[in-house]
Amino acid sequence: MINTPIRITPLLNSARSALLAGTFLAIAAPAVAATPAKVDFEPPQIDAQPVCEIRAPDSEITARWEGWNGQSLAGMDSTLVRRDMRRLMAIDPVQWLPVGEKVVALLPTIDATYDADKRLMETIEMRLEAGKASEVRADGLIEKALASTAAEQPQNQRRLGEWLMQGKGVAPDRDRGLELIVTAARGGDANSLLSIASFQQRGIAVPNWNVEPKMTVMMGFASQVGRLDKTICDRVVNIARAYRNGEIVQVDNQLSERWFRFAADLGSPDAAWSVAEMHLRSEEIAKNNDVMLHYLGIAATGGDPKVLIQLGRLYEEGALVERDLGEAEDLYQRAAASGDRTAMGRLALFLDGLRQANPARTDDYDKALTALLDLEDAPGWAYSKAADRVLTREGRWAGEKTAMDYYAKGVALGDPEAIRQRALLNIGLGDTGSFYAGIDDLIFSVEQIGRSGPVNDLIQANLCKAPDAPLVDRVAYWQSIAGAETQAPEPTLKEMIAQVKDGAAPTLPYHTMSKVLDHAQAVLPLDASASDLIALASNQNISAEEQTYWSLIADRAETVSPSDGKGWVDALGSNLALRFVDRFPQGKDAEAIALQLAQQGYGRAMVLLTKIAPESYPDEATLAKTFAPVIDARGDFEASLLALRNSDGASESEKAKLIRHARAATTCTFSEGMQMAEALAEQGSADQFSQWVRISKDLVKTESAWSHTNLGDLIMAHTAMLNEGAADEARNLWQAGYEKGDRPAVFRLMSAVEEPDTPGYDPEKAVEYYVALTERSDPEQLPSVLDKLADAQDDVRQKVETQVDTSALWLAAANAGSSEAMLHHARELRASASTQADINESGEWLRRAADAGSDAAMVDLARSLAFGIGASPDPEAARTWLQKAAALGNQDAVSMMNSMQIAEVPTQ
Known part of the structure; x- marks a missing residue:
């Protein structure tokens, strides 16, 4: 089919013939600007078969000619060589000009028709594209071409005419240039015809041309189609683009799409991509998924990266085609x-996603990321990813410097995540200069990129990581910014599951994870294994959402095939694995998993080993020594404090490093603030302890009641390390805890007001606190409170008893199962008994107290049985109860047995 003429309509043939015969030659058409003509020029109705030579991707073209020896074109096709040169000059004319000039010098060796005229014209064109117009003009190359036989060929006439009109490489001569273009058009040059049509549309007078713009365009298009040869697709695509951009014809996207399809059917992957892209966007034409997929497949044969990426996305997302991650990866x-660059980036991101579900793909991801970084124009986000990988492989502390270098490169390219992460590393360095450099980056992130993450970082940094933290005014400012934003509610488990893909189970927030594990503990044995955990996927005793969550974990485990601690950590993920060993320390896999987590730097896992494997890890000192290298390289907050607590003999610089690491790693929670303060108190670091007390006082503002009491306890225990008002601060915190409803705070405050011989004695406050204690105590706690009340000052006790029904409280405690309360209630009933029924009820409560294990109740019951008080006399039963009481160490029972000459049962 090569070089086969295509039949165009008779009208068009007649018009072209008339033009060539001179029928339309006349005075110049009036120079009046007009809108683009509406031209209905349809693709030929033929059985289109692939005939076009597929243009290789730019990367392949550049690689081919970078490896060319510059000596020979043997075995190459002249048409395709020239096509490559045109593409290379479009990519980088300055770089490729030397190669192009060598090629045109050698083309006659493979193409006998490539004469001096062609070489001259292509030399001029390449040099002009490379910005060497002055050299072309100085050498008079265009004048030489005008004086040669090259000027007799229509295609050359157009190019020479354009250069003359532009004054490019030659003295400008607009009239002569336009005359040459008209001559080329009359010679049938398609581009000249379309140039004239463009002149007409712009109102430029064209001498000796009086053909209507519409007819000019049709003749130009007809000449573009020409013959079926290897380069027809390029020409047909020009027609499609003309209908799309609307410069010489009115925009007609439907007709443009048909011409692109025609070129695609003739074998052009580029045209096929244009068809697919129009349907993908569905902005210019109605979307047809079948058409889009068909032409996207054709487009992919050309190897164009953007096409392969688009097709890969369809397979990755399962959009319009069945989801196939393997096919997506191949593409x-x-x-x-x-x-x-874009394709290499897409591959890296794709593999990054795959490794979330299958850690075995991590090496593939690392290779793809490394290849991307080897590019001279690697994207900024790639440096952020590289830094993350360094921190994961080497550890937060061992990899800190290398990661910082990577982040710096990402920052230079404007990557938002690099800006944020470098800021956090700088803030963690601990010195003033680095801290404020980090703060500047975070503020930039807030102003230029977005608020949520960087704003929270700024709150934490000013609250507990600044050298002079807490900077309360700055904390308040950034908290006001954070508060001004609408906070999305925490997603439900069902919503989080709906968002995951590729087998990657969601990382659950703390409270959601706690609830899920509460339910797991309720249905699993204490020694549950990790396999038992993932078997919850089919456990009907938990919710459907939780079953789905565990099925995702099970799928990941099936992919990983765990056989040791590392495998299970990979299968469960570090967060879930840590929570598992925390909840199931007796589990079959607990030691192996905890050991792997400890090797990853998790201090909580290290501490758990003292419970899971006490023979190997009997105490914290053993842990600190065993995991010292791990803690130094990657220890988290808890691990750093573990080492600090056991740093006897370490140098001051080593201790300072551990404090710096803990400070950098903290998430600024109240719990961590307290841990930090306690560790610094143990070290005797008064200034640093005082600072973390101030930080904890700020953190406690939003915490629960008991947190205030605990902080007060810490301050009161170390007043010597603080200022003179420390004791008052502690009492104020207890008062805050009390006002928020904390029970232990009542005891702290009561101790200062209940004794008459203390400076703070205040019977009214003591009454208030006793009443509060009775209200805040669970039934099992009531006996100790009521006993304490019984020993209180008479006036205090009496006033409390006017406000509180102590008998009802004793009964509530007895009903809750307190043996002490049962005994007290029995004695109260006996003391106030007025009927035999009252005595019998007292005896029943006495028996219940004895059955519940009260040795005193056993003695009272023995007396009742011995003398028939509230029960039928039963000396044998009395002896039995006395023996039981004596066995529990009750001395009254021992004395009674001796007096009754009853053999004592050995104390248990």
Whole structure:
């Protein structure tokens, strides 16, 4: 089918013939600007078959000519060589000009028709594209071409005419240039015809041309179609683009799409991509998924990275085609193999996603990321990813410097995550200069990129990481910014599951994870294994959402095939694995998993080992020594404090490093603030302890009642390390805890007001606190409170008893199962008994107290049985109860047995 003429309509043939015969030659058409003509020029109705030579991707073209020896074109096709040169000059004319000039010098060796005229014209064109117009003009190359036989060929006439009109490489001569273009058009040059049509549309007078713009365009298009040869697709695409951009014809996207389809059917992957892209966007034409997929498949045969990426996305997302991650990866790999930056980035991100579900793919991801970084124009986000990988592989502290270098490169390219992460590393360095450099980056992130993450970082940094923290005014400012934003509610488990893909189970927030594990503990044995955990996927005793969550974990485990601690950590994920060993320390896999987590730097896992494997890890000192290298390289907050608590003999610089690491790693929670303060108190670091007390006082503002009491306890225990008002601060915190409803705070405050011989004695406050204690105590706690009340000052006790029904409280405690309360209630009933029924009820409560294990109740019951008080006399039963009481160490029972000459049962 090569070089086969295509039949165009008779009208068009007649018009072209008339033009060539001179029928339309006349005076110049009036120079009046007009809107683009409406031209209905349809693709030929033929059985289109692939005939076009597929243009290789740019990466392949550049690679081919970078490896060319510059000596020979043997075995190459002249048409395609020239096509490559045109593409290279479009990519980088300055770089490729030397190669192009060598090629045109050698083209006659493979193409006998490539004469001196062609070489001259292409030399001029390449030099002009490379910005060497002054050299072309100085050498008089265009004048030489005008004086040669090259000026007799229509295609050359157009190019020479354009250069003359532009004054490019030659003295400008607009009239002569336009005359040459008209001559080329009459000679049938398609581009000249379309140039004239463009002149007409813009109102430029064209001498000796009186053909209507519409007819000019049709003749130009007809000449573009020409013959079926290897380069017809390029020409047909020009027609499609003309209908799309609307410069010489009115925009007609439907007709443009049909011309692109015609070129695609003739074998052009680029045209096929244009068809697919129009349907993908569905902005210019109605979307047809079948058409889009068909032409996207054709487009992919050309190896264009952007096409392969788009097709890969369809397979990755399961959009319009059945989801196939393997096919998606193959397409991304093909695209990346071209060296295309976008394709290499897409592959890296795709593999990053795969490794979330299957850690075995991590090496593949690392290789793809490394290849991307080897590019001279690697994207900024790649440096952020590289830094993250360094911190994961080497550890937060061992990899800090290398990661900082990577982040710096990302920052230079404007990557938001690099800006944020470098800021956090700088803030963690601990010195003033680095801290404020980090703060500047975070403020930039807030102002230029977005608020949520960086704002929270700024709150934490000013609250507990600044050298002079807490900076309360700055904390308040950034908290007001954070508060001004609408906070999305925490997603439900069902919503989080709906968002995951590729087998990656969601990382659950703390409270959601706690609830899920509460339910797991309720249905699993204490020694549950990790396998038991993932078997919850089919456990009907938990919710459907939780079953789905565990099925995702099970799928990941099936992929990983765990056989040791590392495998289970990979399968469960570090967060869930840590929570598992915390909840199931007796579990079959607990030691192996905890050991792996400890090797990853998790201090909580290290501490758990003292419970899971006490023979190997009997105390914290053993842990600190065993995991010292791990803590130094990657220890988290808890691990750093573990080492600090056991740093006897360490140098001051080593201790300072551990404090710096803990400070950098903290998430600024109240719990961590307290841990930090306690560790610094143990070290005797008064200034640092005082600072973390101030930080904890700020953190406690939003905490629960008991947190205030605990902080008060810490301050009161170390008043010597603080200022003179420390004791008052502690009492104020107890008071805050009390006002928020904390029970232990009542005891702290009561101790200062209940004794008459103390400076703070205040019977009214003591009454208030006793009443509060009775209200805040659970039934099992009531006996100790009521006993304490019984020993209180008479006036205090009496006033309390006017406000509180102590008998009802004793009964509530007895009903809750307190043996002490049962005994007290029995004695109260006996003391106030007025009927035999009252005595019998007292005896029943006495028996219940004895059955519940009260040795005193056993003695009272023995007396009742011995003398028939509230029960039928039963000396044998009395002896039995006395023996039981004596066995529990009750001395009254021992004395009674001796007096009754009853053999004592050995104390248990």
